[in-house]
Amino acid sequence: MREFDYRRADDVPGAVALLDADPDARYLGGGTNLVDLMRTGVERPARLVDVRRLPLDRIEPTDDGGLRIGATVTNSDLAAHPEVRRRYPALTEAVLAGASGQLRNMATVGGNLLQRTRCGYFADVTKPCNKRLPGSGCPAVEGEHHNHAVLGATEHCVAVHPSDMGVALAAFDAVVSYRTADGPGESAFADFYLPVGDTPHRETALPQGALVTGITLPPVPSAARSRYRKVRERASYAFAIGSVAAALDVSNGVVREARLALGAVASRPWRAHAAERVLNGAPASADYFAAAADAELAAARPLPGNAYKVTLMRNLMVAVLSELAEEAAR
């Protein structure tokens, strides 16, 4: 591991200034992803700016009835917060489906959003990888890609984003706040992760050196009936091979509002707009749920080794929507 300088920031402007002064510096949250990547040589920062003591560890109501979640709130505290559990239960379920209790105690909200892909070629510095080394190629397209993307990928990169939390945040139209040396800024979650295109190494819309300061959840009444379902290859402590965050508002058997986001299928948490368009105003029935899933998955372009994900995601969407509709009918 390269030798590095360690600084602990006490306030937000101080943290931003420390990073601004050194293009080779990185913010350190819980370190549960960054330190692993430093050990393998994927990340070689000259300086770590520890942000865990910043006063960004609160979850507070907003004036319009949403919630503001600080960037250094731990994954455990986020999942356990009574207002998150009551008003956005899919978010609690998504966070609890990720990693392990010990990791969630360390991991922060900001770090979770910015964790890197689990593609094996990305993690292996002896292999080419366009995301790690732009222009070097993407061996996953012809190689091991069984848990890679089926939506929105290009021949330049087929990696998926590993966050469970992000899938629920995508369904609820979260907004990411950040701070740079020029002042505060915001990004709608829909614009936060960049399309892959031919620049897979450019992952987010954050300006250089930006510190994520928090996430705002707007008021989403339908989120009170929401669910996160994750499929993985082991019962616990494993990344998703497919996941769904869904909220469903049903009245007299008709869908008034559906929100749907998919995980482990794309380079970012994938908002299923095509499916939502089919669902909104339609009967809350399995036929329509299947039609909605098909509408979303029409854009799927699987590789030989991950075509199973298309069937898996169809079944998952239908199952979760059916459960929510049954609950609504009770």
Ligand SMILES: Cc1cc2nc3c(=O)[nH]c(=O)nc-3n(C[C@H](O)[C@H](O)[C@H](O)COP(=O)(O)OP(=O)(O)OC[C@H]3O[C@@H](n4cnc5c(N)ncnc54)[C@H](O)[C@@H]3O)c2cc1C
């Ligand atoms: C064994 C294992 C299993 C896991 N399983 C899952 C899983 O099933 N689902 C899942 O979602 N995740 C899983 N994870 C990933 C885990 O959730 C992430 O490692 C964690 O959320 C990252 O948070 P952190 O605070 O530790 O980030 P760090 O490792 O500290 O940082 C990650 C990145 O974010 C940047 N960063 C951190 N904070 C900020 C900030 N405020 N502003 C700007 N940049 C920032 C860092 O510079 C770094 O680039 C697993 C991890 C491990 C090790």
Ligand code: SF4
């Ligand atoms: S899928 Fe992306 S991360 Fe994996 S090898 Fe290809 S370019 Fe690298």
